[in-house]
Amino acid sequence: MKNHKCLPKWSPRVRRDKIKHMYQLDAQGILDEELINQVAYAFYARCKSVLTVTKASRGRVECPECGNIIPRRGHDKEQLLxxxxxxxxxxxxxxxxxxxxxxxHGGGAVDVFEDYIKRFPAAKTLQDKMILMDWIIHECHKGLIEGECNRPVAVNLISGNMTQVIELLEELAYGSDSISSEELHNTWCVRLNEAMRRWGMRSK
Ligand SMILES: [Zn+2]
Structure with missing residues (x-):
């Protein structure tokens, strides 16, 4: 018989090594289809989990079996949902x-996770997916460098402790010794501008 008390399943944070590998290949002009799809979907699944938890914490619990919304009243831990x-x-x-x-918990950055989910189905080509990921990774970086502590997007999405995540994001933004840093930095800037422009156009 099916257990009707099963716990909701949460998608893990996206692995740092996979993100790094994907960008290293990209800098060499290689679009690894399997890896790009894997990472793009991992971000998607994680964004979904973050949104579901944020909603639940605010009183609207989603049934993991059928998606129905169950309202929660107060914070009594014994309360039956x-x-x-x-x-x-x-x-x-x-x-x-x-x-x-x-x-x-998505804190004040719910719009970032919602936007990724909304834009994901339209990102059909590998380039589209890279642009979408550039955008969300930039949001992660922005949250850290601008000190928006109510928008800890990076912490929600990328595996590792704070130092490791910052290291990765800085490396993606400014390059590393392992690959041509100038080239990576240029690619990053071009991509970012492109992503921002597209996003601006789409969000009208
Ligand atoms: Zn249900």
Whole structure:
């Protein structure tokens, strides 16, 4: 018999080594289809998890079985969350524990995760996907360099501790010894401008 008390499943943060490898290949003019699709989807799945948790923390819990929204009242951990649409049920305490301390709360950056999900289906080619990822990685970097501590996008999305994540983002933005840093920096800037321009056009 199916267990109707199953915990929601959260997608992991995107692996730093995969992101780095993808950009190293890209700098050499190689678009690795499998890797690009994998990383692009990993960002997508993680954004979904972050949005679901953020919504739940604000009182709207999504049933992991059927997607129905279950309103939560107050913060009582014993409170039973029961889906109206299917047999799924769980206590708020159990649900909360499933995401607590996993960097899944989107804070003030919900728009970033929503935008990625919205734009993902339209990113058909590998280039489109790279531009979309450049954009979200830039949002990660921006959140750190501008000290927007209520928008810790990088912490939500990329694996590793703060120092490791900052190291990766700085490397992507300014280049590293392992590849031509000037070339990487130029590529990054061109891409970023392109992504911003596209985004500006699309968001009208
Ligand atoms: Zn349900």
């Amino acid at each position: 029961k889906c109206d649409n299917c047999p799924w049920h769980i206590t708020w305490g159990e649900y909360f524990k499933s995401y607590h301390r996993k960097q899944l």
